[in-house]
Amino acid sequence: MKTPEKIDAREIRHKLGLNQQQFWSKLGVTQSGGSRYESGRNMPRPVQQLLRLVHVEQIDIAKVRKEDFEVVEFLKASNPDLFKDLKKQARAYRKAA
Structure with a gap:
């Protein structure tokens, strides 16, 4: 079984120049929840995938149908x-x- 790649949300957020509120709200995650993920708490796979789509692939999920x-x-x-x-x-x- 393929092991999921580790996503460093904090690094991505810093590269984009966004604060936690701006970054996590695009995924429907609260700032405090995002802070916990950035501090090492396990990020659920759906959140990892949303993060990849929104902040890496730059897909506006509000337009996806x-x-x-x-x-x-x-x-x-x-x-x-x-x-x-x-x-x-x-x-x-x-x-x-």
């Missing part, structure tokens, strides 16, 4: 070549912006 995932999964399954091509184009578009 279930329908979007359904379309992506359908496209992956029904036309994987088109999915790969669109993914490549999206990365290029993001880099150019």
